[in-house]
Amino acid sequence: MTSDSTPEADEDGAPETTRVAEMTWREIETALERTTTLLVPVGSTEQHGTHMPLGVDVFMPEAIGELIAERSPALLAPPIWYGVSPHHTFKPGTFTVSTETFQRYVFDVCASAADWGIENVLLLNGHYLAQDPELEVVVRELRTERDVEAFHVPLVNLFGDVAEEIRTGDVSFHASEFETSIMLDLFPELVDMDAAEAVEPPEESLALTDYDALGDNEVGWALTAADMAELTPAGNIGDPTVATEEKGEALVEAAVAGVCELVDELESGE
Template sequence: MELATHTTTTAADAFEDVEVAVLPTGSVEQHGPALPLGTDLYSATAVAEAVGDRDDVARCPPIPVGVSAHHRQFHGTLSVTPETFEDYAYDVVASLAEHGVRKAVFANGHGGNVDALTRAARRLREHDVAFATPWNWWSNLDGLEGELFDVDGITHADAMETSMMLYLTEHVREDALEDAEAGASDAWGETVHGAPVGFDTADFSESGAVGEPTKGSVEAGEALFEKATEELDALCDWLTAQDFADLAPEAHR
């Protein structure tokens, strides 16, 4: 069920079957000169929509702006503090719990959100409000990224994100992909003798991209999307089958 399309009375009926809420979380931040600012938002929302037709899943409206201060030097980037983001995510899931939906997935599209989402999930569990788990769309690709691009994991505005945007949207400036790659860094961050010295993307990437975005394709994006949605669907199956009492901290003492 798509929560926002319901009325309060139809939601009351629908919630009788709902076991799990899926809350997409993304960002509005620079993704280089070729990809849209909403890349993380678009990917998280699309993957969440893929499970939205399940009667036992309530798909919530997305949280669009995330923790993105490390992209602040690039135009168009929006950001909130980790504390604001954590509290917002916590409060949304807590409000669902008031209506009996006490299991949730943060379907996330932005790496900068992970720490705050993990803290929100821990608080929800410790306070016996709900059980929520952060889940990134790229977190369980079973090596697909290696098969497609000969890489291990996602970076930023790279071939993986380019592929997802080519498949999901019409907002990729394909004529700017070469410029994005020319000014990209080879890897995320910068270190000296093992110490991080590049805290913002602008410290190590001229274009704001990382990796090789020119290797992205619609076909690869479709494969990534299908794998991600398959994993989210399976995660919802697992959560649906769990007794809430077994997810509580006391159950593991």
């Protein structure tokens, strides 16, 4: 790295960047005098319909993590790109790993950060709903085995109230109104709205289940690749055509504000 690309420091000598991957170990040492909180974007690389790229579930939490780190004391870890996505393998480009591999990998990443001084870990989950169970287990193990203040942070939980207020589509389950709106706000150049198409799920679902991210899902359930292939030829479930940048901005702000509050309390010791 040349001197022109080295992160500049503020008046106190702290590097301006919060991205761990862009810092030297000495800059990490300095940063740890200010914060012991690490944001870890966790996602997947999987199909997101005909209008969005496969990296949506990582692009979202990483960008939101950067916004959080700009407002609150926290470092931003490199993202975890591969998740538990067997149900999306009916389209090319999707990667998936086993539950056991995923849990062990995420645990080891966070445990290694604890070795160099991190006390609080927030797993910003962009592949929410699908891999919530795995990350809940990782959080428990980090707390019990490594004494780390770990939290699972599914994005949909953070913006759920706002999403309920501003939604115009009846269903947004995958790659539809919510995710497309967030991407229009954060990465509009990666969204092709001309290629977006609505895909309605079955009118009725099983009792205690619902094909909606904000639906009445009272029991745990999962879709297989065969299920998804039957449900959606395009890859999304719901209507991405009603997504807007303005909706995305509201969803992102809700997520950022919520996590900032948690980080600030963690850092203050309250």
